[in-house]
Amino acid sequence: MADDDAPRRSGLEVARQALAAARVEARRLGHLPGSSGGGSPRAGVLGSAGAAGERARRWRITPEQRSGAHPDDRDPQLLGPTLDRLVAERGWQTDAAVGGVMGRWDSIVGPEVAAHATPVSYDDGELVVQADSTAWATQIRLLAPALLARLADELGSGTVSSVTVRGPSGPSWKKGRLSVRGRGPRDTYG
Numbered sequence: 001m002a003d004d005d006a007p008r009r010s011g012l013e014v015a016r017q018a019l020a021a022a023r024v025e026a027r028r029l030g031h032l033p034g035s036s037g038g039g040s041p042r043a044g045v046l047g048s049a050g051a052a053g054e055r056a057r058r059w060r061i062t063p064e065q066r067s068g069a070h071p072d073d074r075d076p077q078l079l080g081p082t083l084d085r086l087v088a089e090r091g092w093q094t095d096a097a098v099g100g101v102m103g104r105w106d107s108i109v110g111p112e113v114a115a116h117a118t119p120v121s122y123d124d125g126e127l128v129v130q131a132d133s134t135a136w137a138t139q140i141r142l143l144a145p146a147l148l149a150r151l152a153d154e155l156g157s158g159t160v161s162s163v164t165v166r167g168p169s170g171p172s173w174k175k176g177r178l179s180v181r182g183r184g185p186r187d188t189y190g
Helices: 013-029 045-059 078-092 092-104 105-109 111-116 133-142 144-155
Strands: 117-123 126-133 160-167
Touching: 013 117, 013 144, 078 092, 092 105, 092 133, 092 160, 105 111, 105 144, 111 117, 111 133, 117 133, 133 144, 133 160, 144 160
Parallel strands: 126 160
Antiparallel strands: 117 126
């Protein structure tokens, strides 16, 4: 019951008493605050250089792996240069440039053409464009040389060698599992 009769101490008081006891013990062992002797029991045996060597052996840290005051490859890097290096290492320059063109299609061809035609795919120098009507498909086919020149300015000469324009696709007459093979209706679409 003696514990219940003792006044309760706050956590801060307990911490202060523990720190004071640790300081008394450190002075008794001859350690002074800020000295290089360290506070571990092994520091007296190994010394400060021995303790560093022990840590290096324990964690297998080579001198090249130790971080210094100067920036190196392990430091956080900016995203832009890191992506540029990745694209260059993997050889994705053309794919990234074509992806940029598809993302900026309306600024390259203009808002009126972009409202009626969208790029669908790019493969081996061929850009496939889907038009929403046969009239716009014809118009874009007529504009293909100017479009190729504009793409050469944006991407570099020879990146896009041809533009294939597709018109709208007609409805499929093959519906259901009872469809019949053959040409279907003889109407013209596209």
